[in-house]
Amino acid sequence: MAVRKNQATLTATEKRNFVNAVLALKKNGRYDEFVRTHNEFIMSDSDSGDRVGHRSPSFLPWHRRFLLQFEQELQRIDSSVTLPYWDWTADRTTTASIFGADFLGGTGRSRDSQVTTGPFAYSTGQWNINVSVDSRPFLQRELGAGVRALPTRAEVDSVLAMATYDMAPWNSSSNGFRNNLEGWRGVNLHNRVHVWIGGQMASGVSPNDPVFWLHHCFIDKLWADWQRLHPTSTYLPAAGTANVVDLNDTMRPWNNVTPADMLDHTKFYTYDS
Template identity: 50%
Template sequence: MVYTRKNQARLTSAEKRRFVNALLELKRKGEYDEFVRTHIEHYVSDGDSGLRVAHMTPSFLPWHRRFLLEFERALQRVDPAVSVPYWDWTVDRKPGSSIWGSGLMGGNGRRSDRQVMTGPFARTNGNWVIKEGETDGDFLMRDFGRPQNPIELPTASQLAWAMRDPVYDTEPWDSTSSQGYRNKLEGWTSGVGNQKWRNHNRVHRWVGGHMLGGASVNDPVFWLNHAFVDLLWDRWQARHPRSAPYLPEKPPKAGSGPLHGRITARYETMPPWDVRPDELLSHRGTYRYA
């Protein structure tokens, strides 16, 4: 049966409560932290050795589609009626937007230590203790807009810049690719300062705190951001039906240079699953967006 992922702004109070309760139950059972560890393990940058599948690579979109599906299935084992909502950050752009209400994601971190003090994921409520992180504290941190170095959420025009590109990805297939939809959506550029960050990356920077770096899954808003990114890939495919839905088709040959063995081609498998990007080009038989 095909289920629906909804815009978080259109969730009912009951839907918010069920989603949050399922999140808290996964955390209580220790399953949530397994997802944090998976993301940390596969957050491999351009400068690191080995295969890149999650970021700075063509498989950014199919890898996170599968990651979201695994997480959603875990939620549905708790409550079959739950699905991951998405956050349209081109519309809901303010700290007072519905996503940051006490019934969903909770608010910003306090100024002194960036600790989130409101909502279901506040450490003071005792239900959300950070165990897999890159900081000393065990509380969730946010720093909306990074006041010390201000940054804004992506605009509709910045997103449109990415959506216009008809090519899925281009060489060198990493964070330095100046053309191609994947990197423009992921958001790595050669800009200076905050102009370096676009779209998906800019969202992580704007939320701040735990949303920075490989341990970003510690903040549950990670899933709402990536559900929107997943939706955008679907919209891009509909907008460019004659474009190859994934590139590269074939892996770089042995002896071709530093890219050999570092990226996943269309018909190669992505760890930690035995699944290929080609198997994740469509979600229509599993879920839809409303």
């Protein structure tokens, strides 16, 4: 059983293996397919129309499947690799270990936000941005520029305390755990982190930045934590809802995956705590 670990506890070898697998996936072209898929869904998901990956109850199971597929692709390259998570309530500065030169690299330079440190710097020749919202071919970050502070543990706990998964109108104006975690209401958890990183992370092509996977891995862990805290609460809506993926509906782009299939993450992996 794969165990997903806190990035702050990774050994030098584990960091290197993860980075090398990501670079190999970029080289063979598969990485950019994930970027395209995410961008297509974030552009098509809307509050008043069909919504699958964002602004909807299926935000969490959709991304759980998306991360699992990405992790499996990494494991085709190196079977030892699992997705690490970034606990931004604890490692919350621009100099945290996740942004070290030996891992994901740091913030971008002032004049154009280009990341110049670490293995994903443009100068390495290994990380060109091919699926882009502008013409710049390099990874961009502006850590802390778009919003001053990352979410706190107290803010996370306030969202984990919400006992109802989701509720009508099942979009970005809904109350409930999912939408408060996604960040359209309340203290804003997931969305705020994207904006804090800046650069491509603040756009539909956010997976261009490898930090995307560690951020969403923590979001997935928080969903797992919520499930443990509220064992009698489950995914909603159950059935009969227009424009939304119900419990047993198929989630595009997969042909045979439903939210119900993704409720138990322990079928695929566990977390270290």
